[in-house]
Amino acid sequence: AQSVTQLDSQVPVFEEAPVELRCNYSSSVSVYLFWYVQYPNQGLQLLLKYLSGSTLVKGINGFEAEFNKSQTSFHLRKPSVHISDTAEYFCAVSDGGGKLIFGQGTELSVKP
């Protein structure tokens, strides 16, 4: 069975600093990878996705992620964070059958 591990449950960072949220997945087949963001008391919103093609994927709000097949990783990065980026971030993998497996989430806390 597929699984997704987000390596950090909480990431505190100062405003304008770079950030990386780490995600590893276990799968031996082709995968489709997603990052979602959840602001307090809201549903999830898609940040970016990798289906095929270029391994560097750009998303909304200045985020990007790199698919690394050999390391089975899909880390999320932003070069300079804002207070408004404070939220919970979820990595998810699909096996192509339509079901998403989510990681446990990473709480990003941006401090002034």
Place this chain on the structure above:
Amino acid sequence: NAGVTQTPKFQVLKTGQSMTLQCAQDMNHNSMYWYRQDPGMGLRLIYYSASEGTTDKGEVPNGYNVSRLNKREFSLRLESAAPSQTSVYFCASSRGPNYEQYFGPGTRLTVT
């Protein structure tokens, strides 16, 4: 477009009571999903409907039933609520497998 809507937003039940959570989407999506979100566990798939007329179990289906009423609507029923079903429930929809999922705002359910 409203996207994905869910009712109610909040609900408190006593153990043994039943209720139905409603979900509707106006994006003409084929696939719909129900998840539950618990602290530190990410989102877990309860049931999904790949297309109108089909439903299938996800990771945590016990204690729940679903109905894909038509292409727009997908309901989740708790026949006899238990405290372990206290959670936040999210409905999502997508064009089909491998496409990104769009989430509703969630229903916060407490079972006492």
